[in-house]
Amino acid sequence: xxxxxxxxxxxxxxxxxxxxxxxxxxxxxxxxxxxxxxxxxxxxxxxxxxxxxxxxxxxxxxxxxxxxxxxxxxxxxxxxxxxxxxxxxxxxxxxxxxxxxxxxxxxxxxxxxxxxxxxxxxxxxxxxxxxxxxxxxxxxxxxxxxxxxxxxxxxxxxxxxxxxxxxxxxxxxxxxxxxxxxxxxxxxxxxxxxxxxxxxxxxxxxxxxxxxxxxxxxxxxxxxxxxxxxxxxxxxxxxxxxxxxxxx
Amino acid sequence: xxxxxxxxxxxxxxxxxxxxxxxxxxxxxxxxxxxxxxxxxxxxxxxxxxxxxxxxxxxxxxxxxxxxxxxxxxxxxxxxxxxxxxxxxxxxxxxxxxxxxxxxxxxxxxxxxxxxxxxxxxxxxxxxxxxx
Numbered sequence: 001x002x003x004x005x006x007x008x009x010x011x012x013x014x015x016x017x018x019x020x021x022x023x024x025x026x027x028x029x030x031x032x033x034x035x036x037x038x039x040x041x042x043x044x045x046x047x048x049x050x051x052x053x054x055x056x057x058x059x060x061x062x063x064x065x066x067x068x069x070x071x072x073x074x075x076x077x078x079x080x081x082x083x084x085x086x087x088x089x090x091x092x093x094x095x096x097x098x099x100x101x102x103x104x105x106x107x108x109x110x111x112x113x114x115x116x117x118x119x120x121x122x123x124x125x126x127x128x129x130x131x132x133x134x135x136x137x138x139x140x141x142x143x144x145x146x147x148x149x150x151x152x153x154x155x156x157x158x159x160x161x162x163x164x165x166x167x168x169x170x171x172x173x174x175x176x177x178x179x180x181x182x183x184x185x186x187x188x189x190x191x192x193x194x195x196x197x198x199x200x201x202x203x204x205x206x207x208x209x210x211x212x213x214x215x216x217x218x219x220x221x222x223x224x225x226x227x228x229x230x231x232x233x234x235x236x237x238x239x240x241x242x243x244x245x246x247x248x
Numbered sequence: 249x250x251x252x253x254x255x256x257x258x259x260x261x262x263x264x265x266x267x268x269x270x271x272x273x274x275x276x277x278x279x280x281x282x283x284x285x286x287x288x289x290x291x292x293x294x295x296x297x298x299x300x301x302x303x304x305x306x307x308x309x310x311x312x313x314x315x316x317x318x319x320x321x322x323x324x325x326x327x328x329x330x331x332x333x334x335x336x337x338x339x340x341x342x343x344x345x346x347x348x349x350x351x352x353x354x355x356x357x358x359x360x361x362x363x364x365x366x367x368x369x370x371x372x373x374x375x376x377x378x379x380x
Contacts, residue, residue: 043324129319140367168368169369170333170372170373191323
């Protein structure tokens with residue numbers, strides 16, 4: 001009898017859960033109460049189903065504009081130490097000119113978040129690592145500041161911090177003696193926001209940067225790279241960077 | 249005879265040392281000669297664990313959380329250093345460091361070097377969004 005009751009309860013429980021799940025996921029075709037693809041609960045680990053990427057349209061990127069660089073510095077607390085040659089640099093504007101045609105373009109260059117990152121390969125301590133969702137980071141708890149990664153990176157993306165830092169952004173810990181680079185604003189990405197550079201570019205109306213999941217066919221970035229030609233810098237290294245450039 | 253005298257003498261000294269060892273801490277603490285950590289808790293309420301657990305295990309909690317956050321992107325708030333700082337920062341200085349800072353005063357007393365704040369912010373983010 002009691003077994004029957006239990007059975008009945010569990011069956012009812014199962015039905016209730018199924019109904020709740022169905023209702024939560026889909027109210028009507030195309031209308032979802034809970035967005036499944038986007039958004040990850042804070043206690044869920046990152047998934048390798050996601051591959052974060054950045055698409056930069058060089059035709060829309062104006063020479064001399066450094067809105068993205070400024071936004072990066074503000075967001076990540078990159079203040080000048082008065083020694084510009086050795087200051088940490090997470091994103092920089094590079095001016096290119098084709099000498100034959102005279103065509104000039106200006107592109108922001110940051111950590112390219114490679115699928116096969118050389119900085120990770122050379123790191124002697126395992127501090128330089130690639131997160132499951134494709135973001136390449138430095139674990140400063142393990143970094144010994146040897147700077148092998150700086151030498152290995154073909155994009156000159158890594159910097160080392162030479163001086164003690166105070167007044168960090170609570171979301172972006174940084175300190176003396178550690179290598180660092182663009183994190184794709186991982187702290188913002190983890191709360192479903194865009195990286196600071198992309199947000200600044202869009203806010204200023206340039207719309208030269210698109211951030212999103214390259215693995216999600218519904219995302220704007222995936223649709224753009226599927227439709228238009230885009231290139232990776234030094235694609236001949238076959239590192240498969242997550243940052244792509246359009247019109248380069 | 250000489251030997252006996254010597255034994256009695258050492259015995260007396262040993263007893264005196266024992267007594268001294270027993271009463272010294274009492275004397276020291278009784279007279280407030282040893283500086284004790286200043287534990288100022290500005291925000292009343294419960295911490296994430298009870299005090300004894302927090303005192304003993306906070307380094308392990310932080311270390312465990314740091315690896316989860318760094319490598320797996322798990323950003324739960326319970327054992328996050330950022331949330332510790334947000335709650336425990338002194339209302340006067342706005343920091344967990346400094347003379348009477350929650351972290352520093354205790355770590356100085358225990359003589360344990362605290363490296364966290366070489367990189368991590370020792371002050372919470374202001375409501376305005378900027379850092380103090």
